[in-house]
Amino acid sequence: MKQTYIAEPQPDESAHETADAGRGERSERDPFLTAMGERVRMLRARRGMTRKTLAAETGLSERHLANLESGVGNASVLVLRQIAATLNCSLAEVAGDVTTSSAEWLLIRELLQGRDPAALRRARIALAEMFSQAPADPHRNERIALIGLRGAGKSTLGRMLAQELKVPFVELTRVIEQLAGCPPSEIHSLYGASAYRRYEQRALEAVVAEHPRAVIASPGGLVSEPATFNTLLAHCFTVWLQAAPEEHMRRVVAQGDLRPMSGNREAMDDLKRILAGRSELYGRADMRFDTSEKTLADAYLQLRDRLAARLGAEPARID
Structure with a gap:
């Protein structure tokens, strides 16, 4: 970079x-x-x-x-x-x-109570635009950010997509490591989760500032930090790469990491809980794409075609 x-x-x-x-x-x-x-x-x-x-x-x-x-x-x-x-x-x-903390909160909650996800999304975008201090990013649709759990295919499909689009491929985890001077695991062990979140936010801001066009693979937990995730949504066209829990585990083990699984039922239960806990957040993405039971070639071609169809028909601001 x-x-x-x-x-x-x-x-x-x-x-x-x-x-x-x-x-x-x-x-x-x-x-x-x-x-x-x-x-x-x-x-x-x-x-x-x-x-x-x-x-x-x-x-x-x-x-x-x-x-x-x-x-x-x-x-x-x-x-x-x-x-x-x-x-x-x-x-x-x-x-x-x-x-429940104030009368205004109660009135706002009453307005939103019972609305479907599409209506809530429109309300969130309207509020974001109302309170935003900066104009909409004109390069938003030219930065494609892949989100999802580890093993969904963010790095593999992201590299292939960036190569065809002739844009940089950025793994946000690598930028975090460059900023901190040590791997994310060491950031957590030495300084704690709060320090890691700060590096994650700084890394995303740096990538957005440097690359008007890029394919970005984001860490799986980024969506759980509202400020960082809102930055991603504001500056990138986001795609949730989905997969069944068993697919996630199989791919992680195939990458050589035997720690999560190897017959560990508790690890699979933890993965399912994480996926259930984050599903609503991942669901805020502009597009979803399920990679389960697809060959790499089929997954890439289908993802590429769906992106081309969406981005070709979308305005600069995705509602």
Whole structure:
């Protein structure tokens, strides 16, 4: 790349935890705690974080998180704040519905309640345009961003597409690594998830600024960070590459990574939860394309033709 990227420089459980958990398991589950546990589990799944990873980053025990997620753990406000910070969301999002916080929120929620996905999409675009400080990107349709879980074909199909279109192919993960001076796994282990999210946002902004035309393969978890994902949607024509969970796992193992699978039922369950948690976010893409049960050649030709049909008929701004 032409641009020079410069890298940024960069707690114990209560002794009564076991007893409290036991009392919680024996008592009837509180609906509020149950709902809060489900929200924490959903937010964690969207970010592709295992319970073990969340425990490590918050300093909490896996048992404590398991009790919280199952609705039998009555976590303190400080613990909830710690979880919210790690998941990069508001405390209100963990504890309850933010749309109950004011009369205006309630009125807005009432207007949107029960609308179908197409109507909600139009409302989001209208609000984005109303509050946007910058004009629409004239190169939006000339940057094609592929989103989806690992193993969907983003890198393989992306390279083929870029070669035919004669535009640069950019793997955002490589740009993040260049910015940080170390692989994403080390960013997470050394500095935590928040630092990785900052590098991810900076990497996307740098690529958009440098390349008016490109095919971009984005990390699977990018969609779970609203600011970064909104940047991607505003500056790129996005395509969700879909595949069945079994296809995702098979392709990852075929790439030489034997860690996720090899008979591990829990890993497959985790993958399905992540996919379920992110499906609504991936669904915000301009186009969906299922690569399941297709040969590489067929998948590429069909993707190319569908893109040509969509982009040839679309205006500069996709509604």
